[in-house]
Amino acid sequence: MHNSLINKYNIAGPRYTSYPTVPYWDDASFSLKLWKASLKKSFDESNSKEGISLYIHLPFCESLCTFCGCNKRITKQHNVESPYINAVLKEWYLYLELLNEKPIIKELHLGGGTPTFFSPENLTTLIKGILRTSKLTENYEFSFEGHPNNTTKAHLQALYDVGFRRVSYGVQDYNETVQKAIHRIQPFENVKQATIMAREVGYTSVGHDIIFGLPFQTIAHVEQTILKTKELLPDRLAFYSYAHVPWIKGNGQRGFCDADLPSAELKRQQYELGKRLLAEVGYHEIGMDHFALQTDSLYQSMQMGKLHRNFMGYTASKTQAMIGLGVSSISDSWYGFSQNVKGIEEYYNLLKDNIIPVFRGHILNEEDLIIRKHILNLMCQFKTSWTSNSLYFNELPDVLVKLKEMEADGLLHIASNEINVTKKGQPFVRNICMAFDLLLQRKQPNTQLFSMTV
Structure with a gap:
């Protein structure tokens, strides 16, 4: 694995045993x-x-x-x-x-x-x-x-x-x-x-x-x-x-x-x-x-x-x-x-x-439940989709924009209504889930809450 990817993606992030994560x-x-x-x-x-x-x-x-x-x-x-x-x-x-x-x-x-x-x-x-x-x-x-x-x-x-x-x-x-x-x-x-x-x-x-x-x-x-x-x-x-x-x-x-x-x-x-x-x-x-x-x-x-x-x-x-x-x-x-x-x-x-x-x-509110499903899909199946309306949410286009760079790095593929994590991307699945974590996006912590992803 390229050291440049490790350096790039080694940031503090949740292990996603739940969504929302406990600090949120x-x-x-x-x-x-x-x-x-x-x-x-x-x-x-x-x-x-x-x-x-x-x-x-x-x-x-x-x-x-x-x-x-x-x-x-x-x-x-x-x-x-x-x-x-x-x-x-x-x-x-x-x-x-x-x-x-x-x-x-x-x-x-x-x-x-x-x-x-x-x-x-x-x-x-x-x-x-x-x-x-x-x-x-x-x-x-x-x-x-x-x-x-x-x-x-x-x-x-x-x-x-x-x-x-x-x-x-x-x-x-x-x-x-x-x-x-x-x-x-x-x-x-x-x-x-x-x-x-x-x-x-x-x-x-x-x-x-x-x-x-x-x-x-x-x-x-x-x-x-x-x-x-x-x-x-x-x-x-x-x-x-x-x-x-x-x-x-x-x-x-x-x-x-x-x-x-x-x-x-x-x-x-x-x-x-x-x-x-x-x-x-x-x-x-x-x-x-x-x-x-x-x-x-x-x-x-x-x-x-x-x-x-x-x-x-x-x-x-x-x-x-x-x-x-x-x-x-x-x-x-x-x-x-x-x-x-x-x-x-x-x-x-x-x-x-x-x-x-x-x-x-x-x-959990309605939004929490939708994001929870996406994060569970990514953590358990290394893929998620929004083919049904029940899994679509308003910020999804913004999330996909955030994931574009990871796609360019070969960590995932974005299709019209689904995401698939690649073999290369599997060690970085926590980082991929963070793009879906709307609560984390809206309020970045002032102090370190989580262990490093790598």
Whole structure:
């Protein structure tokens, strides 16, 4: 890839797990009442047809990884587990009262933090509490994020017994210098053992997360990590750029100097090398930053044009409604977004008063919904069109003018009523989506809100 293109398009931009992006949510006109109405509307429309998705945020970690941008609470005290699980179930019961009909669950994902901080018994209590009050779709998918250092066979078995078949392990990088810088020491042997154990228990999809652009990381480190990954052949991979956003995450991402980070050019070389090595062993690129073997549901979903993207990243199937439980979780009704409070004590206090613990959100207007569809199409299918009037919007001619330069650079093709992203343009899909982002166009931020696109 030409360095001139990298230099030209390496600007701060959203990852588009939602539109509008969180900094552009209209909190002023948002209310819990409006959020409840938007979720109820969505649920009534879609529950019987496709079911819902559930995301549960489990925030506790025993130590801080300095690359991490997630909401977490660092503690070694495991007596925090039961009160938190009781609170999450209380939040779920408040949603059940609102929905007034048994939810049919299609997807359930445990994220964090470190879900495997919790004991197998407590995780079982949590999932059984949810399953007792809901139904499951025929092809439901339960997944969780496991830490290779503390995911035990008991964790894997307990979650398998309540329906989990997919686990994703955070690998990041196998080099010791890089691991020390990000405070995440986990030898290859630990990842190997956790991967083998999952397969022995019966998990049908094991994923690894690998990050490039980490402090002190070289081309050789990325190559070594991917060659080791090839030994284990996980079913799917997230291979993505480290999002350096210390202004948002406070001291957690200040465990190293900015000068220790690879340049944009080196990051792109790391990405290109990684992509080539993964392709050689049979991985297919899925959307942006994701790779899967042909046997994995993510690849099959892409082939069928059913790939979806939400706050959890790419998913193999779509649900119109996604409920987020736990501190900082984000919910999506399609017509609106809401985010829970981030403090654990505040979360507990609101639930004590029988209040769904939402503190901000956004209700989408007609324009938002149209732009959202275009951005989803671009992120999931690398193309979008406006053949139907429902996808046309007044500023579209201006957007196409903005994209002309990208077309001249070979990143996309513009036809009479559609856009197709080229192979060359796929790494720049975030930049292409930014041309559609009317809220970003109208109000450029004064300070940096997003990580760099490269």
